[in-house]
Amino acid sequence: MTAQILDGKATAAAIKSELATRVAELKSRGVTPGLGTLLVGDDVGSQKYVAGKHRDCAQVGIASIQRELPATATQEKIEAVVRELNEDPACTGYIVQLPLPKGIDTGRVLELIDPAKDADGLAPMSLGKLVLNQEAALPCTPNGILALLRRHGVETKGAHLTVVGRGMTVGRSIGLLFTRREVNATVTLCHTGTRDLSAQLRQADIIVAAAGAPHIVRPEDVKPGAAVLDVGVSRDESGKIVGDVHPGVAEVAGWVAPNPGGVGPMTRALLLQNVVEAAERQAGVRDTADHAG
Ligand SMILES: Nc1nc(=O)c2c([nH]1)NC[C@@H]1CN(c3ccc(C(=O)N[C@@H](CCC(=O)O)C(=O)O)cc3)C=[N+]21
Numbered sequence: 001m002t003a004q005i006l007d008g009k010a011t012a013a014a015i016k017s018e019l020a021t022r023v024a025e026l027k028s029r030g031v032t033p034g035l036g037t038l039l040v041g042d043d044v045g046s047q048k049y050v051a052g053k054h055r056d057c058a059q060v061g062i063a064s065i066q067r068e069l070p071a072t073a074t075q076e077k078i079e080a081v082v083r084e085l086n087e088d089p090a091c092t093g094y095i096v097q098l099p100l101p102k103g104i105d106t107g108r109v110l111e112l113i114d115p116a117k118d119a120d121g122l123a124p125m126s127l128g129k130l131v132l133n134q135e136a137a138l139p140c141t142p143n144g145i146l147a148l149l150r151r152h153g154v155e156t157k158g159a160h161l162t163v164v165g166r167g168m169t170v171g172r173s174i175g176l177l178f179t180r181r182e183v184n185a186t187v188t189l190c191h192t193g194t195r196d197l198s199a200q201l202r203q204a205d206i207i208v209a210a211a212g213a214p215h216i217v218r219p220e221d222v223k224p225g226a227a228v229l230d231v232g233v234s235r236d237e238s239g240k241i242v243g244d245v246h247p248g249v250a251e252v253a254g255w256v257a258p259n260p261g262g263v264g265p266m267t268r269a270l271l272l273q274n275v276v277e278a279a280e281r282q283a284g285v286r287d288t289a290d291h292a293g
């Protein structure tokens with residue numbers, strides 16, 4: 001058996017074309033959504049990610065506001081730029097590219113982001129609203145994973161999701177999304193303190209591997225027919241991406257999200273969706289009622 005592909009590239013393209021229609025609608029009402037990015041330092045990987053986000057924006061008609069600071073920037077300088085983005089009416093949503101340089105208090109920076117402009121869904125107010133089931137930007141990677149499953153007809157209701165990794169961008173928040181009533185999965189969160197990872201993986205209908213540990217999910221850990229999504233980004237000696245999922249898993253699983261080409265493009269598409277939805281809220285064309293679960 002060879003798994004079917006959860007094609008993140010094609011699915012992200014479909015979402016982007018739908019967003020382009022919504023952006024055109026907003027523009028006809030005189031509102032142009034604008035994504036701001038703040039990149040601190042000269043990490044080549046981060047520069048590439050940020051460039052990709054602005055390329056996506058151009059494709060759907062979202063304006064770009066690019067701010068960059070040197071790796072030596074102080075906490076005060078970074079916070080000053082965040083305040084500028086909060087004030088800038090052209091910037092309807094923005095992200096602070098992570099990780100920030102050593103010595104910077106990331107939590108304090110994220111706290112300053114105007115909740116109405118948080119495009120990542122990673123600022124404290126957005127994460128709090130996720131807990132409370134109130135409308136707010138959703139974290140892009142978990143929301144991208146959900147969209148990828150839904151658009152391929154993978155059932156989440158009653159499914160057992162096992163997540164590997166408790167990082168801020170995926171593991172910590174994905175369970176809050178997948179246990180919402182309209183998603184209705186049962187969620188297990190595994191981390192380095194988990195005693196028997198294989199046992200936790202073998203019961204899963206859906207596996208999300210976001211540990212940053214090369215090939216930590218092996219074929220013998222996967223229930224036949226399960227959906228396996230690889231979020232891991234490690235690099236081998238030659239700089240090639242190595243995921244958290246062993247390639248042999250494709251022989252056992254029912255669905256696999258390739259890496260690259262799976263969750264990464266979805267993360268970017270759902271970032272754009274957050275920017276569009278924030279602009280819609282700011283323009284008063286989107287209801288802000290509680291989404292009681
Ligand atoms: N505030 C903030 N928000 C983020 O969302 C954020 C961040 N900081 N810091 C870094 C991580 C990483 N991340 C990726 C998004 C897309 C791809 C992606 O599209 N990857 C392509 C391949 C790209 C390549 O070849 O390098 C793919 O999977 O097909 C990768 C990584 C967002 N992040």
